[in-house]
Amino acid sequence: MTALTPPTLDRNLLHRLGIVAVLFVIAGLLSVLTDSFATASNLTNVARQISINGILAVGVTFVLLTGGVDLSLGSVVALSGVVCALFAHPGDHPLFVPIGMGLLTGVLCGLLNGVLVTRGGIAPFIVTLGMMTVARGLALIISGGKPVADMSPALTNLSGDLGPLPIPLLCFALVAGLSWLFLGRFRLGRHLYAVGGNELAARAAGVSVPQVKLFAYGLCGLLTGLAGVVLAARITTGQPNAGQAYELDAIAAVVIGGTSLSGGVGSVLGTVLGVLLIGVINNGLDLLSVSSYYQAVIKGVIIVGAVWLDRRQARS
Amino acid sequence: MLRACQLTKTFGGLSVLQEATIDFHPGEVHALMGENGAGKSTLMKMLAGLYPPDGGTIEWRGQPVRFDSPDDALSQGIAMVHQELMPIPDLNVAENLLLGMEPVNALGWVDRAELHRQARSWLKELNTDLDTHQPMRRLSVAQMQVVEIAKALARQADVILMDEPTAALSDHEVAALFKAITTLRQRGVAVVYTTHKMDEVFRVADRISVLRDGKWVGTKAAIEFSPDSLIAHMVGRELTQIFPPVTTMPGEVILEVRALTRAPAFRQISFTLRRGEVLGLAGLMGAGRTEVVSAIGGLAPATSGEICLRGTPTHVTCPADAIAAGIGMVTEDRKGLGIIPALSVEHNLTLAALPSFSRGPIIDAAAERSATQAATTDFAIKASSPHQAIRELSGGNQQKVLLARALLNRPAILILDEPTRGIDIGAKAEIYALIGRLSAQGTAVLLVSSELPEILSLTHRILVLRQGELAAELDPRQTNQEEILRHAMPR
Numbered sequence: 174m175t176a177l178t179p180p181t182l183d184r185n186l187l188h189r190l191g192i193v194a195v196l197f198v199i200a201g202l203l204s205v206l207t208d209s210f211a212t213a214s215n216l217t218n219v220a221r222q223i224s225i226n227g228i229l230a231v232g233v234t235f236v237l238l239t240g241g242v243d244l245s246l247g248s249v250v251a252l253s254g255v256v257c258a259l260f261a262h263p264g265d266h267p268l269f270v271p272i273g274m275g276l277l278t279g280v281l282c283g284l285l286n287g288v289l290v291t292r293g294g295i296a297p298f299i300v301t302l303g304m305m306t307v308a309r310g311l312a313l314i315i316s317g318g319k320p321v322a323d324m325s326p327a328l329t330n331l332s333g334d335l336g337p338l339p340i341p342l343l344c345f346a347l348v349a350g351l352s353w354l355f356l357g358r359f360r361l362g363r364h365l366y367a368v369g370g371n372e373l374a375a376r377a378a379g380v381s382v383p384q385v386k387l388f389a390y391g392l393c394g395l396l397t398g399l400a401g402v403v404l405a406a407r408i409t410t411g412q413p414n415a416g417q418a419y420e421l422d423a424i425a426a427v428v429i430g431g432t433s434l435s436g437g438v439g440s441v442l443g444t445v446l447g448v449l450l451i452g453v454i455n456n457g458l459d460l461l462s463v464s465s466y467y468q469a470v471i472k473g474v475i476i477v478g479a480v481w482l483d484r485r486q487a488r489s
Numbered sequence: 490m491l492r493a494c495q496l497t498k499t500f501g502g503l504s505v506l507q508e509a510t511i512d513f514h515p516g517e518v519h520a521l522m523g524e525n526g527a528g529k530s531t532l533m534k535m536l537a538g539l540y541p542p543d544g545g546t547i548e549w550r551g552q553p554v555r556f557d558s559p560d561d562a563l564s565q566g567i568a569m570v571h572q573e574l575m576p577i578p579d580l581n582v583a584e585n586l587l588l589g590m591e592p593v594n595a596l597g598w599v600d601r602a603e604l605h606r607q608a609r610s611w612l613k614e615l616n617t618d619l620d621t622h623q624p625m626r627r628l629s630v631a632q633m634q635v636v637e638i639a640k641a642l643a644r645q646a647d648v649i650l651m652d653e654p655t656a657a658l659s660d661h662e663v664a665a666l667f668k669a670i671t672t673l674r675q676r677g678v679a680v681v682y683t684t685h686k687m688d689e690v691f692r693v694a695d696r697i698s699v700l701r702d703g704k705w706v707g708t709k710a711a712i713e714f715s716p717d718s719l720i721a722h723m724v725g726r727e728l729t730q731i732f733p734p735v736t737t738m739p740g741e742v743i744l745e746v747r748a749l750t751r752a753p754a755f756r757q758i759s760f761t762l763r764r765g766e767v768l769g770l771a772g773l774m775g776a777g778r779t780e781v782v783s784a785i786g787g788l789a790p791a792t793s794g795e796i797c798l799r800g801t802p803t804h805v806t807c808p809a810d811a812i813a814a815g816i817g818m819v820t821e822d823r824k825g826l827g828i829i830p831a832l833s834v835e836h837n838l839t840l841a842a843l844p845s846f847s848r849g850p851i852i853d854a855a856a857e858r859s860a861t862q863a864a865t866t867d868f869a870i871k872a873s874s875p876h877q878a879i880r881e882l883s884g885g886n887q888q889k890v891l892l893a894r895a896l897l898n899r900p901a902i903l904i905l906d907e908p909t910r911g912i913d914i915g916a917k918a919e920i921y922a923l924i925g926r927l928s929a930q931g932t933a934v935l936l937v938s939s940e941l942p943e944i945l946s947l948t949h950r951i952l953v954l955r956q957g958e959l960a961a962e963l964d965p966r967q968t969n970q971e972e973i974l975r976h977a978m979p980r
Contacts (some may be wrong), residue, residue, distance in 0.1 A: 207925050282553075356852050357850055358854075359850050359851055359852065360843045360847055360850050360851070360852055361850060363836060363840070363843065363852065364843075366829070366831075366836070367829050367832065367836075367840055370829035370830060370831045370832050371825075371828065371829045371830065373825055374825070374826050374827055374828060374829050375829065375840070376788075376807070376808055377786075377788060377808050377818070377820060377826045377827070378808065378840045378841040378894065379808050379809040379811075379812040379813075379840075379841050381807075381808070381809060381841070390744060433831075436550070436829045437829065437830075437831045437832070
C-alpha cells in the first residue's frame with residue numbers, strides 16, 4: 174500500500190472546505206454590509222437560533238444515513254413541547270419530569286416510525302408523513318388548540334445562559350459531539366453506514382438491519398423531543414402550532430453538509446456546517462431587512478445550489 | 490474502421506490506460522484480453538463515449554471523433570452491451586428493444602402491432618424466438634443479453650462492444666450467444682469482446698489484443714496464440730500450475746443437511762460435508778445451487794428440512810445466525826449482496842467481524858487497522874489505501890476483500906458461490922490456492938461453480954443439481970465434464 178491520499182477522504186475534505194469557504198465569504202460580506210452582524214449579541218443570537226435546527230439536523234442525519242427520511246420532525250417538536258409544558262406548571266413536578274416527558278414523547282414517536290418502517294415494510298416517506306399529521310393533531314387535541322402557558326421558571330431558564338454560552342447551544346454542541354463519536358467509534362454507528370450503503374449486503378454480513386433502522390428512528394425521535402423541550406423553554410409555552418416546516422430546514426442542513434439522501438454517505442461534521450450555513454444566511458437576510466417573501470426564495474435557491482455544486486464536484 | 494489511437498486514461502492519479510493503439514475491422518470479432526485492472530473495460534468505455542479520453546484520439550472511418558456521451562457514440566453506430574445489463578424491468582421485451590424509436594401511427598401513438606413485429610424481426614436476425622410481450626424481468630440474463638444485442642442492431646450499430654457478456658451465463662447459453670455473435674460477424678458488424686474464460690476466446694475471436702497493467706502488449710490473429718502463450722502475455726509470466734493438488738483427507742462430518750426444501754427452488758436436498766473437505770456443487774443456471782447454499786448461509790432460509798452442525802440441528806434464519814454458527818459465505822452477487830460500495834476497503838473488510846475488533850460497543854481502531862493490513866498482505870489486495878472506497882477497486886480485488894471478510898471470523902464452513910466469476914486469471918489462481926490452504930487447515934468448503942474445470946480440479950466430491958433436485962454424486966477423479974453435464978441437463 175502506498176501513501177496516496179485516499180480519494181474518499183479527499184472529497185469529504187474538499188466538500189467541507191467548500192462549505193467553510195462559503196461560510197467565511199457570507200460572514201465577511203455581512204460584517205461589511207451591516208454594523209450589527211459581527212457583534213457579540215448578534216452572534217449569541219445566531220447561536221440560539223441555530224441550536225434547535227442543529228439538534229434536529231443531527232437527529233435526522235442518523236435516519237438519512239440509513240437511506241430513510243423523517244418528515245415528522247416539526248410536528249413531533251410541537252407535540253413534545255406541549256407535553257413538556259403540561260407537566261411544567263410551577264410547583265407541579267421536579268424539573269426532570271417535564272423534560273423526561275418531552276423526550277419520551279419524541280422517542281415514542283420515533284420508535285413508532287421505526288416499527289412501521291421495519292416491521293410494516295412501509296416507505297419511510299409515507300410513515301413519517303402520516304406521523305407528521307398525527308403528531309400535529311395530537312398536539313392540538315391535548316392542548317385544546319391553545320398554547321399551554323404558565324411554565325415554571327426552572328424550565329424556561331433552560332433557554333438562558335450558562336456562563337457566557339446559551340444553554341441551547343451547549344445542548345446542540347453536546348449532541349453533535351456525542352453523535353460524532355458514536356458514528357465514528359461505535360459498532361452501531363458503522364452499521365448505520367453499512368445499512369444505508371447497501372442494505373442487502375449489510376444483512377448478508379450479519380448486520381441486523383431492522384434493529385439498526387429502529388435505533389436510527391428512535392434516536393432521531395429522542396433528539397426531536399429534546400428540540401421540542403428546548404423550544405418550549407425558549408417561547409415559554411407549549412405551542413401546538415410550533416415547528417411548522419422545521420423538518421425542511423433540518424433536512425436541508427444535512428444535505429448541504431454532504432449526506433446523501435440515498436443513504437450510506439455523510440457525517441455529523443458536515444451536518445454542523447450545514448446548520449451554521451443556513452443559520453448565518455437566515456440571520457443575514459434578517460439583518461439586511463430582506464422581506465420574508467424574498468427570504469424564502471433566496472433560501473430555496475441556496476439549498477438547491479449548494480447541493481448542485483456538491484454533486485458536480487463529486488462527479489469530476 | 491474504428492481505431493483507438495494512443496488512448497490514455499487516469500483515475501485519481503492512477504494511470505489505468507496508457508497510449509493504447511488498436512484497430513477494429515468490420516466483420517471481425519476482436520477479443521480484448523487482460524487481467525482485471527489491465528484497462529479493457531476502460532478502453533471500451535472510452536470507445537463507447539462513457540469516459541472522455543485524457544490523451545490520444547478515437548478515429549472513426551478515418552476521421553478523429555469526440556464522443557461526449559454514449560448517445561453520441563450510438564448515433565455514430567457504436568453500441569455497448571454492458572457487464573451489468575440495464576433493462577427497464579417492467580417494460581416488455583419489444584418496448585425495451587425499441588426504446589426511444591417506437592414506430593408510431595398517423596396520430597403519433599405507438600403502433601403496438603408494428604412494435605412487436607419489428608422487435609420479433611430483429612430477434613429473428615439473431616436466431617432467437619422470444620415472446621416479445623413478456624416483461625423484461627422474467628428473462629434470464631442470457632435472454633436479456635440477446636435483447637440488448639438486438640437493441641444495438643436495431644440502432645444500426647456497426648460496432649458492438651461487449652464487456653464480459655458470458656460472465657453470468659451457463660454453457661448452453663454461451664453457445665446461443667456465440668451463434669448471435671457469428672450472425673453479427675456475417676452482417677459485417679465489428680464485435681469487440683472481453684472475457685476471462687480462455688476456452689471461449691478461441692471459439693469466437695478472430696483477433697486478440699492483450700493489455701497488461703494499462704499498456705497494450707500486442708495484437709495477433711487468434712490462431713497465432715495458444716492458451717498458454719495467451720496467459721503468458723496477459724500476466725507477463727508463465728502460470729505453470731493453476732490448480733493446487735487435492736491432498737487433504739477429509740475429517741469428521743461437520744455439516745449434515747437433511748431433506749432441505751424450499752419449493753420450487755429446491756426439494757429434498759440431503760448431503761454431508763466433512764472437516765477439510767471441498768464439496769463441489771455443479772449444475773446449470775437455475776438448477777437451485779445458489780438457492781441451496783443461500784439457505785445454509787441464512788440469506789433465504791429453507792421452508793423444511795434440517796441443517797445439523799456437528800450433529801446438532803441448528804436454526805439458520807438469517808445470515809447473522811449462520812455467522813454465529815461458524816458458517817461464512819461469499820455470495821455470487823458481489824455488487825448486490827457483497828460490497829457496500831461507498832464504504833472504505835477497511836470498513837467493508839471488517840463489517841462481519843466487528844465484535845472481534847471491539848471493546849464493548851466501541852470499535853478498536855488500532856486492532857481494525859492491523860487486521861486490515863494483515864489481510865491486504867495475505868490476500869494481495871491492491872488498493873491505494875485502506876480508506877479507498879471499495880467501489881473504486883477492480884472486481885478481483887473486491888472479491889478478495891469479500892473473501893477476507895468471510896474468513897476474519899474463522900468459519901468452520903466456508904460457502905463460496907461462483908468465487909471466480911468475472912475476475913482475472915491471476916486472482917483466480919490466488920483463490921484456488923487459498924481454497925487448498927483452507928482445506929488443509931480443516932475448513933470445510935462448499936464450492937458452487939459454473940466452471941467445470943474448477944469443480945473437477947479443486948474438490949473431493951461433486952454433487953450435481955438438476956431442476957432443484959440432487960441428480961448425482963460424483964468422484965472428481967473418476968468423472969469428466971461430459972458426465973457432469975449429462976446429469977445436469979434437464980430431462
